[in-house]
Amino acid sequence: MTPHPNGDGPHPAVDTHELWKIFGEGSTAVHAVQNVSIAIEPGEFVALCGPSGSGKTTLVNLIGGLTDPTRGTVRVDGRDVGAMSERARAQLRLERIGFVFQAYNLLPVLSALENAEFPLMLRGAGREERRREVSKLFEHIGLGGLEDRRPGALSGGQQQRVAVARAVLGAPALVLADEPTANLDTQASDNLLEVMEVLNRERGVTFIFCTHDPRVMRRARRIIRLVDGHVERDAEKEPGTLPDWVLEPVDT
């Protein structure tokens, strides 16, 4: 397979410059993201870790253009997300970014299959192609036979897998995944992670995970640890290993 056509340009897949997100004002202000400047190259497989409330979800939202930064800039493929029109941002998300939300957020009125194929459909993929891609992936991640169920009739773990399928189908250039394995047993999360590794390896898809899960961190090739909204540590590592600092308690 060829690398993702848009995966290896001259620009980083994601870079942030002195990025701040402050919720509220005055004494009640929450500094969710503080002065974060990171660059993530196309084809990276990055785990974003840190204690609860450290700003992982907020950072990922900023990268995807789902919230506006208080200060600083976010670039995706070298394009300044903050400077884009609302429509251009929607288009960017549609064509380039797959999301896995912390709460799986499937559309309740669509079946599992329809949920998974939703972004493909918006991108204009034909019905045949959509069905083929979805069933191949569903089979692979243990969702075979559940295509026609509505989310309400799926377990939490099954919903989560549908959400991951929705994010990665069609191999977008960038996948932002917020706790994609939180509700899965070892077997299921290994399956999912393998699918993602294959996409990463064979099609150059860039992955950024927010995670508390050592299994995810073990597979990552780079770990960024957030504490109180700023980058406490950012280091490359060998896949399969787990440096001890990732799980260290925060000293305050």
Added chain:
Amino acid sequence: MMERWVVVARIAVRNVRRQLRRSVLTSSAMVLGIALLMFVRALEGGAHLMYVDTATRMGTGHIAMEHPDYIGSQDVEDRIAGADLDRAVQAVRASAGPDELVAVFPRVNVGGLAQSASSSIPVRIGGVDPTLERDVSFFADKVVEGRYLEPDDRLEAIIGAGVAERLRLELGSRLVLMAAGSGGELESQLVLVTGIFRTGVPEVDRGVVQLPLATAREWLELGDDATSVSVILSADRRTEAIASAIRQRLDQAGVAPEGLAVRPWWEAMPDLHAGLRADAVQTYIMLLILLAIVALAVVNSILMAVLNRTREFGVLRALGLNRRSVGGMVMAEGLILTLASGLAGMLLGLAISVGLFRDGVDISFLFGGDVAFAGAVVDPVIPPAILASDVIAIISIVVAMGILATLYPAWQATRIEPAEAMKTDE
């Protein structure tokens, strides 16, 4: 691009179905409101048709032709010459199809006095052709004593019940009619009461006398002339078009509009027309107020549905739908709901109007007696009729309601931030 709207529409349809209970509750108010509007208008439409039918059959016709000055002067000096009369009748026959034309007849209408042995009163005197008018005349239906005029009649006349009462006349009584003739002199004519009619309209019953056209012409020395020509059509739909066709033909035949005015009934009877309009306007205003309240309930319900699904709209945005598509989805949901309710309401109104009350609604209880309207009396039993203009108006109202009731919730939906989707609390 198409795919996007297909999926947006699919989600919208399923959401309406998912929230069927709420949808039904919301829409039932609208269904009933529209059905009520439809039914009330159908009753008024039925009454409208009856008023027009009655008024035209009292002699004006759907189209009335007179000398333009006669309208103001009511003087036989301003009459239609015999030659023009023939051209007018020809123009009518050429302009209206054989199925459309029920009758065309000349008349001599004058104001005058009716005098009996006991007293005299002012009356409207109509010289009518019994052969031409018998089948269409409203008066022929309303004769309560004696009979209507017949082709061989000469001195026979029919009078209103009020005239008979005031002049103490019975069948067979004599009375003398007096009016200004063509020379401007007062002429008198003796006639015999052969029929008494009761229309229910006091002004008519107390002030109308009819006698044969030939007798009237001779009496007033009018030769072949007449004061008016009336055209009765089988339906009111093409009145306007036929009137202008007649005008055109008369023009070609050399009869100038200065010599002969061709007027549809709403110009000839402006009071009746204004009355019908006022009726419709009143109904629409009242029911629009009702429907505005219904619309507020619809807005509220759609808005609640949007606010309950904040996260869902956030997800859609995060997945790459832009604001416009999200707004479009809410519009689609709201329009499906309101248009379906509107359609259901119209069908319900139709079913009530032509199904349940097919035989007519007796509205006499509203009036406690004869039902007269703008100088026309009607049968108090009204068969509902749905007019095309009302169907168009109601469809417009439904569409306008749908759009207005959905705009604000749709706008609210576009303002939902995509980050809402990432919130973890359910």
